[in-house]
Amino acid sequence: MSLRIVVCVKYVPDATGDRHFADDLTVDRDDVDGLLSELDEYAVEQALQIADEADDAEITVLTVGPEDAKDALRKALSMGADKAVHVEDDDLHGTDVMGTSLVLAKAIEKTGYDLVICGMASTDGTMGVLPAILAERLNVPQVTLLSEVSVEGGAEGTVKGRRDGDTASEQLEAALPAVVSVTDQSGEARYPSFKGIMAAKKKPVEALELDDLDIDADEVGLEGAWTAVDSAAERPARTAGTIVKDEGEGGKQLAAFLAEQKFI
Amino acid sequence: MAEVLVYVDHVDGAVRKPTLELLTLARRIGEPVAVALGNGAADTAAALAEHGATRVLTADAPEFADYLVVPKVDALQAAYAAVSPVAVLVPSSAEGKEIAARLAVRIKSGIITDAVDLEAGDEGPVATQSAFAASFTTKSRITQGTPVITVKPNSAAVEAAPAAGAVEALEVSFSAAATGTKVVSRTPRESTGRPELTEAAIVVSGGRGVNGAENFSIIEKLADSLGAAVGASRAAVDAGWYPHSNQVGQTGKSVSPQLYIANGISGAIQHRAGMQTSKTIVAVNKDAEAPIFDLVDYGVVGDLFEVVPQLTQEIETRKG
Structure with missing residues (x-):
């Protein structure tokens, strides 16, 4: 039986752009360019490599987000994913990680899966907890923060990987179905080829709304969120410091500054 | 209560x-x-x-x-x-x-x-x-x-x-x-004897300007003179000069020490994300236009291979 891989991706504001909050203190997605989160490219890449190794595999790339989030799906399809699912609904605006994970879990179940692959975190929210929450919601093993990953035995098989933690490096193993997340150390993501970009235009993108997933509007959105942001303030610019040009005494001058600040 | x-x-x-x-x-x-x-x-x-x-x-x-x-x-x-x-x-x-x-x-x-x-x-x-x-x-x-x-x-x-x-x-x-998920084996990270990166009061980091794994020894020597942890920018880690466990930035560790010393690091958003809440920031970079200088309390525009060893030596001298 074909190995069904679902890759969860997020459409995020460009981290190199001028990111800010909208009036309702949600992430402003209108006034800044968006793109497929860089950290999710690693997830797509590992899905493609696992699919290459498997006898038979199908990769579905899944996102929850506004109309523009299709760009993220298109990018993943042009890298080589087979099809896409886009959950889009006006009621989703302002959804927090609990609501998003609920929507993703239902969409993953509806799509059918043996392996879910996520990036290690989003580049906008940066929580890094969604893969663990998905595993909890789907009630399948969590095999997360892997810098190496492989699948043996197809859809009925096992997933193995290496998790590099603060104090130790661990070899992990779990039976499928499972939820995996991969780090930016898992391997450089490929660039879409021209052929891939052309092919992506013909790949199917399924559109789903909350009704299709039996989710009520009050379970998601800003009102349904289990957290509330009360204020967001731009960090004051750091006061301009002293900058000297090294004329042979730069190291000593720096030492004098550190001594003055009581670091030495 | x-x-x-x-x-x-x-x-x-x-x-x-x-x-x-x-x-x-x-x-x-x-x-x-x-x-x-x-x-x-x-x-x-x-x-x-x-x-x-x-x-x-x-x-x-x-x-x-x-x-x-x-x-x-x-x-x-x-x-x-x-x-x-x-x-x-x-x-x-x-x-x-x-x-x-x-x-x-x-x-x-x-x-x-x-x-x-x-x-x-x-x-x-x-x-x-x-x-x-x-x-x-x-x-x-x-x-x-x-x-x-x-x-x-x-x-x-x-x-x-x-x-x-x-x-x-x-x-x-x-x-x-x-x-559900078995830990088949565990290899403890080798201790460097330096403080844990995220917990350290002082962090000394090296970036692209360090230009080679072997040159990181001058960053380590400065760190050791201050009892600091060693960090590295993504550029230095991607180049294989220093372990990923020491990466400071968006996809690495986020640090907030009393003192952060950036050496040969330009200060791209990816790096700033992991260090700009540090209390005092110091940088050494040969490019006067590097964005890291927008963050610093004290910056030296110069060759880190000249400035850093001199700094280390001066610290050792002052410590007696």
């Missing part, structure tokens, strides 16, 4: 500093009740009591080491059920965040991650977070269930606040999911 559950990060009974910081924050909200799991759990009690834990709930079982994350979630949930706390605080390590998140789903609570400060508020604890590569500061609350909050290292001072710290055994029955 209301009790606050504090998840203890420890290595074989040695409590890590971020947990002690967490006790400082927990005392602003209520009486800290610590939960320590795994090998050496009971040995944590003395340090926890000294810093304000009124009770220390402990459990040890092979499952904590043999399987990933879920056994610890089961135990924390058991502690939650036994204590009925007003909040659950967990250190913001990779594992800590995963444990906290799964607990939050189970107890139907909202979660806030990577708080850098915490205060009591009329509607529950108010958490301060940094957003968008630390260019914004937000204040947030949890509006559903018992607040579950993970807190970053260096977010509060460690304070002595002696309390009873009575050790109590925690009854844990593991869920079916507990044994």
Whole structure:
């Protein structure tokens, strides 16, 4: 039986752009360019490599987000994913990680899966907890923060990987179905080829709304969120410091500054 | 008085500093009740009591080491059920965040991650977070269930606040999911003898300008002269010059030390995200236009191969 891989991706504001909050203190997605989160490219890449190794595999790339989030799906399809699912609904605006994970879990179940692959975190929210929450919601093993990953035995098989933690490096193993997340150390993501970009235009993108997933509007959105942001303030610019040009005494001058600040 | 559950990060009974910081924050909200799991759990009690834990709930079982994350979630949930706390605080390590998140789903609570400060508020604890590569500061609350909050290292001072710290055994029955992901083998990271990157008071980092793995020795020498941790930019890590475990930035560690010294680092957004909340920032870079100089309290435009060894030597001389 074909190995069904679902890759969860997020459409995020460009981290190199001028990111800010909208009036309702949600992430402003209108006034800044968006793109497929860089950290999710690693997830797509590992899905493609696992699919290459498997006898038979199908990769579905899944996102929850506004109309523009299709760009993220298109990018993943042009890298080589087979099809896409886009959950889009006006009621989703302002959804927090609990609501998003609920929507993703239902969409993953509806799509059918043996392996879910996520990036290690989003580049906008940066929580890094969604893969663990998905595993909890789907009630399948969590095999997360892997810098190496492989699948043996197809859809009925096992997933193995290496998790590099603060104090130790661990070899992990779990039976499928499972939820995996991969780090930016898992391997450089490929660039879409021209052929891939052309092919992506013909790949199917399924559109789903909350009704299709039996989710009520009050379970998601800003009102349904289990957290509330009360204020967001731009960090004051750091006061301009002293900058000297090294004329042979730069190291000593720096030492004098550190001594003055009581670091030495 | 209301009790606050504090998840203890420890290595074989040695409590890590971020947990002690967490006790400082927990005392602003209520009486800290610590939960320590795994090998050496009971040995944590003395340090926890000294810093304000009124009770220390402990459990040890092979499952904590043999399987990933879920056994610890089961135990924390058991502690939650036994204590009925007003909040659950967990250190913001990779594992800590995963444990906290799964607990939050189970107890139907909202979660806030990577708080850098915490205060009591009329509607529950108010958490301060940094957003968008630390260019914004937000204040947030949890509006559903018992607040579950993970807190970053260096977010509060460690304070002595002696309390009873009575050790109590925690009854844990593991869920079916507990044994889902097996830890087949574990290779401890070799100790460098330097402070842990996220916990260090001083961090000395090297970037593209260091230009080679062998040259990192001059960064290490400066770090050692200050008792500092060593960091590296993504460029240096991607080039294979320094281990990923030392990467500072968006996809690496986020640090907030008293002093951050950036050497040969341009200061791209990816790096700034991980260090711009440092109290004092110093940079050495040969490019006067490098964006890192917008952040610094003191900057030297010059060749790091000249400036850094001179700095190290001057520090050694001043120390006598």
